[in-house]
Amino acid sequence: MDRSWMNSNRLSIDYKEGVNKFIQFAFENLPNNNGRFYCPCMKCFNIPKLHFELIKSHLICHGVNQSYTKWIWHGESVTDPIASNTN
Template identity: 40%
Template sequence: MDESWIKMDRQSFEYNHGVNSFIDFALENECLVNDRIRCPCLKCKNMKLFEANIVKDYLFFHEFDETYERWI
């Protein structure tokens, strides 16, 4: 999975597309715990579980944690 978008401006098309691709990947590959996915934003640090739409919002509001390493 391409991760170059996580360092881009959160208002850019590339960041938006990257977030959507990340969410889709998580949902399609059953990365779910009780219908929720881990949030890799700077605030949650992949420790909190939320519904996909909340994770998406957090990735725009708090930014994607660039130290996130679990790319498949």
């Protein structure tokens, strides 16, 4: 999944679309989650499990933790390669 949105301005359309795709990714890869995931924002650092609507709000208000590039707490396998953004 493209992670370039993580470096975009939090008020940009790219960032907001990236947040929505991130939430969708978590839903698809973490079955039986009841809409709650670890929050990867700069305030929470993947510690509390929050409802996805609150996570969206946190990601817009606080930004995403830039060091969280392997989304292991949101269903990404530890062995999956990260796709390159370079062509």
